[in-house]
Amino acid sequence: MGLFTELKDSISRVTDRLFSEQEPKRIGIYGPPNAGKTTLANRIARDWTGDAIGTESHVPHETRRARRKENVEIERDGKTVTIDIVDTPGVTTKVDYEEFTDEMEEDDAIRRSREATEGVAEAMHWLREDVDGVVYVLDSAEDPITQVNTMLIGIIESRDLPVLIFANKIDLDESSIKRIEDAFPQHKTIPLSAKEGDNMDEVYDSIAEYFG
Amino acid sequence: MPEATNADDSDSPDSDGVQIDLISGERMDSMATMEKIRMILDGVHDGNIVILEEGLTPDEESRLIEVTMSEISPDEFNGIEIETYPKSETRDSSLLGRIMGNNESETKLTVIGPANQIETLHKDETLISALVSRD
Numbered sequence: 001m002g003l004f005t006e007l008k009d010s011i012s013r014v015t016d017r018l019f020s021e022q023e024p025k026r027i028g029i030y031g032p033p034n035a036g037k038t039t040l041a042n043r044i045a046r047d048w049t050g051d052a053i054g055t056e057s058h059v060p061h062e063t064r065r066a067r068r069k070e071n072v073e074i075e076r077d078g079k080t081v082t083i084d085i086v087d088t089p090g091v092t093t094k095v096d097y098e099e100f101t102d103e104m105e106e107d108d109a110i111r112r113s114r115e116a117t118e119g120v121a122e123a124m125h126w127l128r129e130d131v132d133g134v135v136y137v138l139d140s141a142e143d144p145i146t147q148v149n150t151m152l153i154g155i156i157e158s159r160d161l162p163v164l165i166f167a168n169k170i171d172l173d174e175s176s177i178k179r180i181e182d183a184f185p186q187h188k189t190i191p192l193s194a195k196e197g198d199n200m201d202e203v204y205d206s207i208a209e210y211f212g
Numbered sequence: 213m214p215e216a217t218n219a220d221d222s223d224s225p226d227s228d229g230v231q232i233d234l235i236s237g238e239r240m241d242s243m244a245t246m247e248k249i250r251m252i253l254d255g256v257h258d259g260n261i262v263i264l265e266e267g268l269t270p271d272e273e274s275r276l277i278e279v280t281m282s283e284i285s286p287d288e289f290n291g292i293e294i295e296t297y298p299k300s301e302t303r304d305s306s307l308l309g310r311i312m313g314n315n316e317s318e319t320k321l322t323v324i325g326p327a328n329q330i331e332t333l334h335k336d337e338t339l340i341s342a343l344v345s346r347d
Binding site: 091092093094095096097110113114117118120121124125127128145147150151154155157158159 | 269270271273274275277278280281282284290291294295296327328332335336
């Protein structure tokens, strides 16, 4: 192959990348507090980039700011899907600082509750303005029919965003995937344990299929 | 235009009772989103239970959560408890369904109260059972 042909092919590849590739889709990880959203975000980020996104905790509202991990490249069947992951604070309609006083001093609990309220408002804003798809994470050991879940799924549907429901924590004895499938039969439910890394192949297949 | 204030705040009872405001869809129809949210939250701040005949749209619910969060204050206001019926399997939420005018999911009776005074006891597709207490 001549130098001119190689140069032409090289320029062609660059222009193809510049003009034909889409921007990575922003996928928001949503759900109630303590569903395992940050554990999932960290699992995905570690598997494909080697870095974590945020701190995990059993105390609700550990994530109080939306955090974005850009250009996460997921490889499936020889193809690469590039997404931005947005780990969002757990959504709720109420925050009582006294919920945290068993775990920390009162001043810290009040500060945590203030930051949590700001984080929920921020998560709602991202949902209205800045995400292209949603992974909705539920704790499969808990009853999924709550007002927050009903409202958030309704909000996501009203915006015509693609959504996958992740039934997390299947490693727990009380886990029930069917309860979640029955609650939201209009959406695909994928069981997983983000903590243990169970069923992550199906998780990545589904992400690539829905958001690629 | 209807006032964006509590239904009867000029005549608040001094008794130990819990005031319940049942707000018709007709009253809500002519109100802007923020007027609805202000009316709901003003009522809830006063310790009232607000019942909306036709509920809120998903976008209004999203903004209600956002405004509620901005008003939470330690020892004063912990937020709201809100209940509507969960979506029924038989309801059509598809784009086609909405174009064809099937908007049942947007007109569901909704109960809203102060988080520290209302507790949901049971909820399914056809029943909401709640316990309302005084402060």
